[in-house]
Amino acid sequence: MIIMVAIDPSYLITQVLNGLVWGLVLALIAMGLALIYGLLDIVNFAHGAFYAFGAYVAWQTLLSGGNYWVALLTVPLAMILLGLFVESTLLRRLYGQDTKFTLIFNFGLMLVIVQTCRFIWGARGKPISIPSELAFSVNLGILSYPAYRLFVIALTSAIAIAVFVFLRKTHVGMATRAGIQNREMVQVLGVNIGRIYTLIYTIGICIAGIAGLVASPLFGVYPEMGAEVLIPAFVVVVVGGMGSFHGSILAGILVGQVATLPIIWEPRIAQVMIYIFMAIVLLARPAGLFGELGR
Amino acid sequence: MLEVRDIHTFYGDSHILFGVSLEIKEQEVVALLGRNGVGKTTTLRSIMGLTPPKKGTVLMNGEDITHEPIHRRAKIGIGYVPEDRGIFPGLTVHENLTIAADGVGAPGGNYEDAFKFFPELGKYLPSRAGRLSGGEQQMLAVARALVGTKHVLILDEPTQGLAPKVVDRITHAIKGISKKTSILMVEQNTDLALRLADRVYIMRDGNIVFSGVPQQVRDNEEVQSYLVIS
Numbered sequence: 063m064i065i066m067v068a069i070d071p072s073y074l075i076t077q078v079l080n081g082l083v084w085g086l087v088l089a090l091i092a093m094g095l096a097l098i099y100g101l102l103d104i105v106n107f108a109h110g111a112f113y114a115f116g117a118y119v120a121w122q123t124l125l126s127g128g129n130y131w132v133a134l135l136t137v138p139l140a141m142i143l144l145g146l147f148v149e150s151t152l153l154r155r156l157y158g159q160d161t162k163f164t165l166i167f168n169f170g171l172m173l174v175i176v177q178t179c180r181f182i183w184g185a186r187g188k189p190i191s192i193p194s195e196l197a198f199s200v201n202l203g204i205l206s207y208p209a210y211r212l213f214v215i216a217l218t219s220a221i222a223i224a225v226f227v228f229l230r231k232t233h234v235g236m237a238t239r240a241g242i243q244n245r246e247m248v249q250v251l252g253v254n255i256g257r258i259y260t261l262i263y264t265i266g267i268c269i270a271g272i273a274g275l276v277a278s279p280l281f282g283v284y285p286e287m288g289a290e291v292l293i294p295a296f297v298v299v300v301v302g303g304m305g306s307f308h309g310s311i312l313a314g315i316l317v318g319q320v321a322t323l324p325i326i327w328e329p330r331i332a333q334v335m336i337y338i339f340m341a342i343v344l345l346a347r348p349a350g351l352f353g354e355l356g357r
Numbered sequence: 358m359l360e361v362r363d364i365h366t367f368y369g370d371s372h373i374l375f376g377v378s379l380e381i382k383e384q385e386v387v388a389l390l391g392r393n394g395v396g397k398t399t400t401l402r403s404i405m406g407l408t409p410p411k412k413g414t415v416l417m418n419g420e421d422i423t424h425e426p427i428h429r430r431a432k433i434g435i436g437y438v439p440e441d442r443g444i445f446p447g448l449t450v451h452e453n454l455t456i457a458a459d460g461v462g463a464p465g466g467n468y469e470d471a472f473k474f475f476p477e478l479g480k481y482l483p484s485r486a487g488r489l490s491g492g493e494q495q496m497l498a499v500a501r502a503l504v505g506t507k508h509v510l511i512l513d514e515p516t517q518g519l520a521p522k523v524v525d526r527i528t529h530a531i532k533g534i535s536k537k538t539s540i541l542m543v544e545q546n547t548d549l550a551l552r553l554a555d556r557v558y559i560m561r562d563g564n565i566v567f568s569g570v571p572q573q574v575r576d577n578e579e580v581q582s583y584l585v586i587s
Contacts, residue, residue: 233459236452240445246407247443251501252431252460 069326072205077326078319083211083280085318086218090273091291092298092310093225094266100242100305101262103161104153107168109270109295110288111175116141116271117278117287118179121188130193133275141271145264153263154256172288180285187284214276221269222311229307238262242305294321297336301343303353313351358383358539359404359435359509364413364423366396366403373399374410375563381509386531386540388550388571390584391560397543398440400560401511404541405430405437418508431460436502436538440513442494444501446487450478453486453501461505471500474530492523499530503538510534512542516549528553547584551575559583 091113098106119140120133128136148171156163191197192210199206229235237258241248249255274287281287298317302309320339324332343351359381366374374396381387389397402408404415406427415423417433430437445453454468472479475496481489486497495515502510515531516524524546531540531553544550551557551571559567559580567580574580 233455236448237456237459240448240452240456243445243447244443246427247439247445248456248460249427250405250407250431250437250439250443251457252428252462252505253456254426254428256426 074326075202076205076207077322079207079211079215081319081322082315083214083318084322085315086215086222087273087277088291088295088298088317089311089314090218090221090269091295092302092314093222093307094269095295095299096302096305096307096310097238097242097262098266099299100307101238101245102157102259103245104164104168105161106266107165107292108171108175109266110290110292111172112141112144112267112270112288113274113277113291114179114283114285114288115144115175116274117190117283118183118274119271120275120278121183121190121283124190130190130279134272137271137275138268141268142264144271145267146260148267149260149263154259157256157259176285176288183283185285187282189282190278192279210279214280217276218273221272225265225269225307226311234258234261294336297340301340301350303350306350306352309350309352358418359541360416361400361404362414362416364400364403364410364415366399366408366410368399368408373563374403376413377403377560377563377565378413379558379565379568381539381541383508384535384537384539385555386535386542386553388554388557389541389543389560390547390550390557390574392584395560396563397560398513399563401437401439401513401541401543404511405435428460431457431505432462434506434508436504436507436510438495438498438502438510438512438515440517440543442498444486444489444494444498446485448486449483450486450489450497451482453497454504457501457504468500468504471504474503474533475500492519492526495519495523495527496530499527499534503534507538509539509541512540512544514543514545516544516546524549547574 091109095106095109098104116137119137123133123136153164153167156167196210196213198209200209200212229239237248237253241255241258245255294317298313299310301317302313317336317339321332321336324335361377361379363376363378364374365372365376377396377400379387379389389400391397399408403410406425409424413423414421417435420433422430422433445456454471458468478493478496478500481493486494489497499512499515512531515527519527528549534540542550542553551574554571557567557569557571557574558565559574561583566583
């Protein structure tokens with residue numbers, strides 16, 4: 063506590079907000095992982111690569127004369143097409159097979175996507191500038207904070223809420239939640255679960271791509287960006303409880319703080335803090351915050 | 358109506374059903390009996406397409422449905438309640454029924470029939486299904502399986518683990534349902550099954566070893582020996 067007092071409160075709040083930005087980006091990636099794992103029983107190792115691909119589509123959009131706002135349309139569109147293509151031509155053949163097939167498939171898919179990005183756009187990182195409309199700082203009283211980061215908080219929150227409403231209020235969302243609890247029974251009741259698989263996979267991929275787009279002005283665009291974000295995203299999924307949508311959002315926000323706040327005191331331990339945090343959560347709740355054991 | 362012809366079903370490499378054949382006619386209650394592990398549940402799962410047979414056919418009103426996708430069966434009128442009831446515990450009773458209504462193509466929750474036999478479910482509509490008692494969950498599972506136009510209802514151990522009073526409640530409902538819908542049931546409680554059933558099949562080691570009416574089972578000690586644990 064003594065250390066806390068010694069810190070400038072505006073710096074502390076800035077770090078909390080930075081943690082929120084990072085946490086919400088992680089939550090977007092983790093929610094797709096959680097939904098795809100929960101419903102399709104697939105651990106999507108390629109999810110980070112889709113995040114990177116989204117960022118590269120944004121870069122290509124800028125190269126082709128578009129701007130950030132155009133990318134906000136081209137990225138989801140490209141991701142939807144890619145998700146539909148992968149699910150309907152390749153992934154679908156592996157449903158009902160041993161888990162190791164989908165693991166190997168997704169690992170291969172990850173390599174193919176990352177190498178394709180390297181081949182088309184090169185191995186060197188690309189800077190994406192913050193859209194000029196948001197290149198200013200907002201005065202929040204005791205501190206001023208970049209408008210683009212506030213925009214990221216708003217957009218990612220809006221996406222999370224939209225997915226939440228979709229799962230809660232629509233019939234397809236209802237069937238998705240039912241499928242996560244009992245895949246066989248959903249089909250027995252007459253629901254064509256294959257269509258729901260396609261939809262959820264595509265939504266997951268699309269949201270990962272949008273996360274790549276919003277993150278790109280903050281962290282740049284480079285081939286390894288997906289691999290770097292995949293491990294923390296898995297930490298979020300595990301902390302939240304495998305397959306839990308709510309868990310992935312809350313855990314994303316928590317992990318964002320855990321990854322960011324220690325920088326104030328000791329930047330060198332910040333990297334490992336999320337793993338220590340995960341270990342503590344799992345010791346207290348072996349199935350994660352919102353998970354159920356024995357799934 | 359529903360006909361199973363010489364099906365062979367496997368779990369992985371293990372051969373479970375060795376040429377099972379049976380038939381359920383209109384408005385008939387058929388009991389499938391036998392000791393544990395003789396393939397009763399596998400027979401029901403084969404009919405539903407959950408463990409499709411490698412050989413043989415499943416016919417519904419003359420149409421070969423052996424290799425139809427699982428979800429098609431609800432639409433052509435087969436309802437199924439598995440042994441573990443298969444309710445969605447995290448969803449409300451209303452949502453459990455709505456999914457069934459959507460599944461058979463009556464979007465918007467057209468499930469009035471469900472309440473005909475279990476009116477008490479009405480008051481639980483907003484409750485999470487996981488919070489219901491075992492008996493209430495079984496009522497929900499049966500009601501949900503009946504949503505839409507169902508010609509055959511398949512029940513796997515519908516009274517298992519329920520209190521005697523609830524067993525009576527379910528038994529009464531089964532009698533009511535059977536006036537319009539054929540029923541194929543697996544039941545450990547032999548007395549109950551013989552009281553409810555019009556016809557009985559008895560299985561042993563993945564085969565049907567007896568087929569007849571309940572009185573024949575009561576009269577024949579050799580047949581009864583297939584049912585008791587010796």
